[in-house]
Each structure stands twice: as C-alpha cells, then as structure tokens.
Amino acid sequence: MNFELLIDILIATVPLMLIFATLFAFTTWLERKALARIQNRIGPNKVGIPCTRIGLFGLGQPAADGIKMLFKEDIVPRGADRLFHLLAPILALIPAMLVLCFLPLEFPWTKSLLPIQAFLLDGAVIFFFAITGLNTLAVFMAGWASRNKYSLLGGMRAVAQMVSYEIPLVLSAVIVVMMVGSLNAAEIADAQKGFDWFVLSPWGFTAFVIFFISALAETNRSPFDLPEAESEIIAGYFTEYSGFKFALFFLGEYIAMFAISGLAVTLFLGGGDGPGLAAAPWLSVVWFIAKIFALIAVMIWLRGTLPRLRVDQLMGFAWRFMLPLSILNILVAGFAWHAQQQDSTIITVITWVASLAILYGTASGLNQLNRGNTRPRKYKYAE
Amino acid sequence: MSEEIAFWILATIAVLGALVAVRKRNLIHGVFALLVFFAGLSGLFLLLLAEFIAAVQVLVYIGAVGVLLLFAIMLTERVAGDDGRRMVSRGWFWGLVMAAAVFVVLLLPAIQQWPSPETAQPIKPSVEELGHKLMNPYVVTLEVLALLLTAALIGAVTAAQGVRMPKEEDSPE
Numbered sequence: 001m002n003f004e005l006l007i008d009i010l011i012a013t014v015p016l017m018l019i020f021a022t023l024f025a026f027t028t029w030l031e032r033k034a035l036a037r038i039q040n041r042i043g044p045n046k047v048g049i050p051c052t053r054i055g056l057f058g059l060g061q062p063a064a065d066g067i068k069m070l071f072k073e074d075i076v077p078r079g080a081d082r083l084f085h086l087l088a089p090i091l092a093l094i095p096a097m098l099v100l101c102f103l104p105l106e107f108p109w110t111k112s113l114l115p116i117q118a119f120l121l122d123g124a125v126i127f128f129f130a131i132t133g134l135n136t137l138a139v140f141m142a143g144w145a146s147r148n149k150y151s152l153l154g155g156m157r158a159v160a161q162m163v164s165y166e167i168p169l170v171l172s173a174v175i176v177v178m179m180v181g182s183l184n185a186a187e188i189a190d191a192q193k194g195f196d197w198f199v200l201s202p203w204g205f206t207a208f209v210i211f212f213i214s215a216l217a218e219t220n221r222s223p224f225d226l227p228e229a230e231s232e233i234i235a236g237y238f239t240e241y242s243g244f245k246f247a248l249f250f251l252g253e254y255i256a257m258f259a260i261s262g263l264a265v266t267l268f269l270g271g272g273d274g275p276g277l278a279a280a281p282w283l284s285v286v287w288f289i290a291k292i293f294a295l296i297a298v299m300i301w302l303r304g305t306l307p308r309l310r311v312d313q314l315m316g317f318a319w320r321f322m323l324p325l326s327i328l329n330i331l332v333a334g335f336a337w338h339a340q341q342q343d344s345t346i347i348t349v350i351t352w353v354a355s356l357a358i359l360y361g362t363a364s365g366l367n368q369l370n371r372g373n374t375r376p377r378k379y380k381y382a383e
Numbered sequence: 384m385s386e387e388i389a390f391w392i393l394a395t396i397a398v399l400g401a402l403v404a405v406r407k408r409n410l411i412h413g414v415f416a417l418l419v420f421f422a423g424l425s426g427l428f429l430l431l432l433a434e435f436i437a438a439v440q441v442l443v444y445i446g447a448v449g450v451l452l453l454f455a456i457m458l459t460e461r462v463a464g465d466d467g468r469r470m471v472s473r474g475w476f477w478g479l480v481m482a483a484a485v486f487v488v489l490l491l492p493a494i495q496q497w498p499s500p501e502t503a504q505p506i507k508p509s510v511e512e513l514g515h516k517l518m519n520p521y522v523v524t525l526e527v528l529a530l531l532l533t534a535a536l537i538g539a540v541t542a543a544q545g546v547r548m549p550k551e552e553d554s555p556e
Contacts, residue, residue, distance in 0.1 A: 123434055126439070127441075129442065130438050131441065134446070136446075137418065137449060144411055163450055
C-alpha cells in the first residue's frame, strides 16, 4: 500500500469536510437570525458560553442544536423498511460531501497535491452533475421507506421537481463549457481571471439566473420547497425522521447548497478571482467562500420573501419558461462566441445589443404566453 | 497491488448488486440493488482510467434510468413494492442456454485474441477511434446488443399488457 498517497488524500479531503461542516453550523445560525429580522423577531440570542450570561448573539445555538439532535430518541415507524430508513440520510449526505472536491478551491496546504486534485479531472463538471443527481434517490428512498403517505407524497414531489429542474440547470452550464471549451473546473475558473466573469455578459447573465433558480429547486430551497411543504404534507419526506438521522438530512441539504453555490461561483462568478490576488494568492480561497456566502445570503433573503409555489406553477415554470429560454440562450451564446473570434469592437457591440434584445424579448414573450395558462383556481368543495 | 484490491472490492459489490437485483421480490429493493451494481461498474471504469465513461455511467444509468424505473413503479398499483406473486418460470432451461450464448458472443472479440498481451497498448481516447472499434472488432457484439434491447422492449410491452382478463363490469364511482 502506498501510505504517502493515503496521507496526501487525507490532507486534501479532511480540511474540506471540516471547513464546510463549520460553515454549515454558522449558516444555520445566520439563516435563523436573518429570517427573524425579516419577520421582525430577534431570533436565537440566548445560547452563548455555558455557565455564564454571555450571549454572543446566540452563536452557541448550532452547538446546542447538535447536542439536542444527538440525544434525541431515534424512532422508526413499525411498518417502515428499517434498512432503507437507515440508509436514506447517509445517501443524502455522501453525494453532497463528495462533490465538494470538484470545486476549484486552492488551499495553501494543497499546493503540492495538485496532481491528485479531483477538480483537475477532464470531466469535473460532468462528474459534479452526475453525483448531485444521486440526491434525488436519497429523497425518494426516505419517502418510500417511511411507509407514510405524506412521506411518499413528498418523495414523489421531490423526484418530479428535481428531474424537471435538472434540465435547465445543465443546459445553462453548457454555455460556459462552450465558451471555455473545457469541462475542467480549474480551467473554467482560470478563463475568467481579471474580472472577465461570465455573468458580465447578456448570455452569461441569463444563464446565471436560470442556473441559480434551478439550483434553488434542486436543493429544495424556498420558494421551491414543495417536497417538505409543512402546510400541506407535514414535513414531506422526512416526516418520520428524528434525532441524528434528521440532523444528517439537514446537514446534507446545507452542504448541497454550498456545493451548488460553489459550482455557480466557478462557472459564472470567476471562481477565486478578485482584487489583491497578485500580492497574496491565498486570498483566492477567501474570495471563493465569500462569493458562496453572497449566494447563500440571496437564498435566505428569497426564503424570507417569497411564498411557496403550487405544483402546477412549479412544473409550468420549468418546462414552459426556463427550458425554452435556456435552449435559446445556447444559440445566442454560440453566435456570440463566433462574433468574439472576429476581434473587432463594432461586431462586439452589435452582438451585445442584439443578444440583449433577443433574450429580453424572449423572456417577456414567454412570460406573456404563459400568462393565459394561470387561470384563477376553481375550488370544487370550498365555495 | 492496491489496484487489485480495489478491483476485487468493486467487482464483489457489482456482482452482489446484480444478484440481489435479480433475486429480490421487492421491486424497490431490486431497483436500488441494480443501482448499486451500476455504481460498482462505474468504479471499475474509473479504475481503468476511463473517467468520462464512469461519469456518464453515473449520469445516465443511476441518474436517469434509475429514476425512470422508480417513476414507473410509482405509477403502478404496487407502490409498496411488495410483489408476492410467484414468478412464472416456464422455459428456464432455454432461457439459460440463450443467456450463455449471448454472453459468449459478447466476449467474442476478447476470446479471438485470447493469449492477451502482457502490457496494454496505449490508446488515443477519441470518438473517431471509438467508432472504428465499434465497426471493426465489435460489430457482432453491437448487433447482438441491439437485438437484445429489441427483445427486451417487446418483452416489456407483452408483460405490461398482461393476461387479458375477461372484462368485468365497471363499478360506479
């Protein structure tokens, strides 16, 4: 056995897991605080340093939550499939953790390990999409294994939603792959060095918005949190989960949020690009995580602002609006790429104006077309 | 050495997954065992440094085919997955013979160059090369696979139609 390789692998992976688990704890606190402020409450503010009255703005809340989760009783329903009930939370966490290694995070201590880094694989982006797709199976497994109608409904909703939104998600990433000509995450980030970010072009911006909305749906975030809609189906697929299994679902969901935000940062927001990199290369990690947190902040803000969608609205939005727009966007990006090869200012200006007009016109046109389909709902028994 | 250990672990996972997928009466358990088999296969591709095929294996088979199978099961009346009915297995002998024949034909290109070279030839991974390989040594394999898929399709349609029951009166809602 090659022990040096084993140690190198541990150096590359263990800090990654620890960092993101810590960020998870911080994010739960941040989300509760931010939601509380939006709803004119204070939020967690009691738990600080034990045995003192120092509150620290409630920063001890995640630790207290973790301890509570660990000591809670683990209840499995009598009719449940015990094996699948146990496996589902594990299957939810593993893919989320696994895809973190495809983000081009260059820590100072991994400089010597570059040859074994996964984000340098030629198919890193494909691997990312392949492995995040496994999350669907975990959700279905949880819903089915609980032997509870609400759980099964939540699982079925989750599968339908994730399958639909995966298409615009991947199609909007295709644009970046076309522009760079590589599926290698590090090369994609390098191609945007010096504020040449993809989000700063009409087609890139459209793709980024589509990607971000699909990412919200993929990670079951509000306003797309139908699989766990508490006003309709209790808690969806994890209705029958308690204790540490529930905590694993929670952790998996947040890690998936970090991972998909990290991919959005890599594809559209320039990866670790930012000011001050020439003087201090280690700043790239700081910039990367700061950009992830900017996206997480938007997600929290949306959760506090928007009401949940209905099932038909959800499906209609994916298939009637996002899918046509992202396919058209690929066409526009293809023309734009050829125009950029000409290397003349006039052609670039014409491309920008034309693509802006086409994309805006299509988006508003699709909006008009879909308006006729959303009639007010007729209630059969509630008149 | 470590490659060999990895190979045996992955091969065991794949074979066990395939066996459980065939033997399990519970449909959902069977589907997940099949997915374990696909995952083991993807690991084997990764071990052969075919990382693109490994990624596509996960994307297409686990991501798409697996979810499709689960969808199909959810649309039937046996959502609970338990299927206590006896499997009809008339003609298992001919089935076994056919399976063995298909297996041998699939391995034909490998058997033809049996004393396999000690060191593998370096190959340029390109789509063009893949196309030539499919047409030259693997053309019989390709045709047999196509036939197998057609047979599976016809079999699926037949199984889905089921035995025509004499029509009973529709009960009022």
